[in-house]
Amino acid sequence: MNYKKLESRIVFIDGYCVLCNRLANYILKNNRDESISVASLQGKTAEKSLPKEKLESVDSVLYLRNERLYDKSTAALYVISDIGGWRSVLKILFVFPKFFRDWVYNKIAKRRYEWFGKNDSCELPDESTNNRGLD
Numbered sequence: 316m317n318y319k320k321l322e323s324r325i326v327f328i329d330g331y332c333v334l335c336n337r338l339a340n341y342i343l344k345n346n347r348d349e350s351i352s353v354a355s356l357q358g359k360t361a362e363k364s365l366p367k368e369k370l371e372s373v374d375s376v377l378y379l380r381n382e383r384l385y386d387k388s389t390a391a392l393y394v395i396s397d398i399g400g401w402r403s404v405l406k407i408l409f410v411f412p413k414f415f416r417d418w419v420y421n422k423i424a425k426r427r428y429e430w431f432g433k434n435d436s437c438e439l440p441d442e443s444t445n446n447r448g449l450d
Contacts, residue, residue, distance in 0.1 A: 323350070326394055327365065327377040330355030334427045335376065338394075346398050374424045387424075388416035 326342060328335035339353040354360040356377070361370060369377060369384070378390035385393055388408075396406045408416065423430075 323379075323381055324397065325352045325354055325360070325364075325379040326390070327354050327356050327361050327379070329374075329376075329427075330357045332427050334430070338376070342394060342398060345400070345402075348399070351394065351397060374421075388420040389413065391420065392416075 326339065328339050330336070342351055342353055356365075356370060364379070365377065365384070369386075375386045376390045376394070378385045378394050380393055380397070392405060392408055395402045
């Protein structure tokens with residue numbers, strides 16, 4: 316898949332997941348250089364931009380970063396790192412093997428609706444995000 320036509324950094328989240336929506340709002344609020352946009356995995360941007368198999372598994376955050384697509388723990392760590400500031404120290408978690416990081420990630424992802432809830436519809440960010448909330 317050629318991602319060159321898209322913005323350089325887009326986080327794709329499960330739009331119905333309360334935890335994921337909190338993450339999206341956190342990203343949009345704290346990414347001061349406004350280099351990261353957010354889109355729902357159920358939205359038009361994801362539908363026209365991502366491979367079908369990625370759309371079918373909404374159990375993972377996806378991060379399009381500099382023309383590469385990351386998922387699960389790797390996506391989450393790159394997003395947090397790219398937000399900048401003190402959060403960049405969390406890059407140290409890359410020392411753990413991907414299989415272990417993804418195991419932890421999967422445990423949380425599997426229970427995210429149970430622990431944090433599920434929205435009836437996709438929440439879109441408000442106007443204060445300078446149109447970085449994509450459909």
